[in-house]
Amino acid sequence: MANFGHVYLIGAGPGDPGLLTIRGKEILERADVVVYDRLVSPAILGMCNSKAKMVDVGKMPTHHKVKQSEINKLLVQFAQEYPQGIIARLKGGDPFVFGRGGEEALELVAAGVEFDVVPGITSAISVPAYAGIPVSHRGIATSFHIITGHEKAESNGELSLDFENLAKCQGTLIFLMGIANMDFIAKRLVECGKDPKTPLAFIEKGTTPYQRTVMATLETAGETIVRENVTAPAITIMGGVVELGKTLAWKKNLPLSGKRLVVTRAAKQASGITARLTALGAEVIETPMIETRAVEGSFNWADLANFDVLAFTSTNGVESFFTQLLASGNDIRVLAGKKIASVGKITEKKLLEYGIRCDYVPEDHTGEGLGKLLASLIPQSTEGATSHLTPRILLLQGNLADDTLLKLLPQANRWVVYETLPVAELPEWKREAVESADAIVFASTSAVENFVQVSRLSSLVSRLSFCIGRMTESAAQKHGFETVTSDETTMDSLVKKIVEFYTKES
Structure with missing residues (x-):
């Protein structure tokens, strides 16, 4: 082999950063380059080597930021530019489950670049599990089938699915990336003989604090998507096992579920409050403002x-x-x-x-x-x-x-x-996460002042801030933040105040 860097095709899992594998985390901490997708959570990106070159090749459902063929070439290019280096290709879910990891691997083989595959937990199994839906269950489903919901045939532009056989299948059907086509898919399955009363569930943003499960049947799939405004990323699961989700749903709606909070404490101090806020359901973006x-x-x-x-x-x-x-x-x-x-x-x-x-x-x-x-x-x-x-x-x-x-x-x-x-600047991926946050958590005046210097205040979705101490509160107010201040200058008091605020709001 030529003197190339080593590429790792890493599955980031379904969204919950706790579901990233230990091996994946170890590689990210040493990576020289990280090429990542849209669905990788900011918390996982935060685990990457702080000196790594971060390359966003994220894809939206209807817009590819970087074409797959270009991504393939990028991996080869970085392997050539970083001899003996570590190039991490970070993909949502598992790289070999509709992740096009095979295509990337073939490109690497053709170029003589060595690579490893680090499997990830696929959303096809983990997301239903987080909704209390087992993909197999004795007496209900003895098999499950994972299907792409958006791949179209080149000849006529229609979905290249064998609807006849899928309709006859007695196992659980799991469709990935198919919300935009699900009305058509459901109708074709019914036309091919599948029971229109077959239960199904749409699970949005599975395993994240924003997870939502919407139940329907095959015959009501299309109208349910419109009425409930079901949007990607979401998976669709069909079959008798869906009914078990009504009994087995275990993921509680926690006080901070669906809230993205930015914690601005120094890195070595942030882990304590991060763990507590995460346990309460929040998505936490650690953004140290000072070192x-x-x-x-x-x-x-x-x-x-x-x-x-x-x-x-x-x-x-x-x-x-x-x-x-x-x-x-x-x-x-x-x-x-x-x-x-x-x-x-x-x-x-x-x-x-x-x-x-x-x-x-x-x-x-x-x-x-x-x-x-x-x-x-x-x-x-x-x-x-x-x-x-x-x-x-x-x-x-x-x-x-x-x-x-x-x-x-x-x-x-x-x-x-x-x-x-002071931290000199925010990486672009973190800047985007910060700007969409529900609130900023400040523990010192210096954190406030530096946050103002490195962020684009005009781009913040929210100016709400949670502060420790009157001096921090005053500094935040000076820059136009709405402030909620802890009763005592302790993390316990601050966390309590955050929970109280959102509990009253709901």
Whole structure:
């Protein structure tokens, strides 16, 4: 074989990112190029190597962004451009189930490019399962048949289906990609002898938070599609097993079902809230607005002996401080006898992970609240001058921290233990997902400001935002966002507020 890159034909599954295979995820994390289809969820695209070249070849039902023949050539081209590289061809469902993966593989073979196939979970089986419909069931269906609903014969432009045999089939019929033709398909099956009372179900956007199941019969298929506005992507399943869906439907309508939420927290902090919102039914687009990194070697650890109180104002500050403390050869014993202050409960919880309990946490979880609390600890002489018993306070903050605390605590010192770097831009696939979101979740003022810089505010479908803290709320309002703010500066409170909002709305 020539010195080409290696191509992986990967099935992304039916939509739920949890149904992507482990092998598929591992390859995407190492890929140099990802060539992806329209139906691949943003959450799966978010798993790709952040440095990978992302190529959208997505196809709409009536418009092909890139023709299949061109996609075939692209794969060969990227294999040639990236010797020893990893080229991931990411396709909805399974690449060899009406995914035209075979055509792509033949092109690669002809060009001498090595490839692997990473199977995906086909929508033909998984989507009915998510609707509580087994494709086979003892006593009802002993076979199932997967049929393309849109492939037409070149000779006359009509659907190239054997309706006579399909009508006689006793098994379950599953049609993929055929909603636009389903009225015709149903009528032809009836004409060829299939019982017009045969139950069927249309399942839209299966396995995603937007899943919807619409029941009908063969004779009412066409009118049901129009009345219920059934649209692609959707599959159609026919047969007696459909009736089981009325009893076995297990996928609950969760509080956040059908909502797309953008979480703007830093990548290492987003997973917690993402998991919780996803469990409540939301589609979450992780869109970190900032990256943080420790500021190393900017202070002398021996100077810690000069302070009585260490004040932490963020989880980033906690992580950066202790990472550098341990890397310097020290450990938490250097904090013996010192009082520890936290701006709020989230930072307090992070400190506890390092075995440190807080002595001071303000009721008002803001920089101002922390400053006032620490200021109250400073004894004053009768003349109003600062007492010699004044605690020596060290503020551990990031490079973008404002002067709120220093104004309230003019005697305090500050160490910048981490720096915040804004994300320069959004990849196009993520920009499109963000613009169609129902709401943006902001956890800091810096996230708001950078989101405004890198997004096209005029293109947002919604200006609704969920915020932690009054300062974040104020920053969002300044840029024209409608704001809903958590009662407390905790993730628990924020998630609760999001659920309350959408519950009242419904």
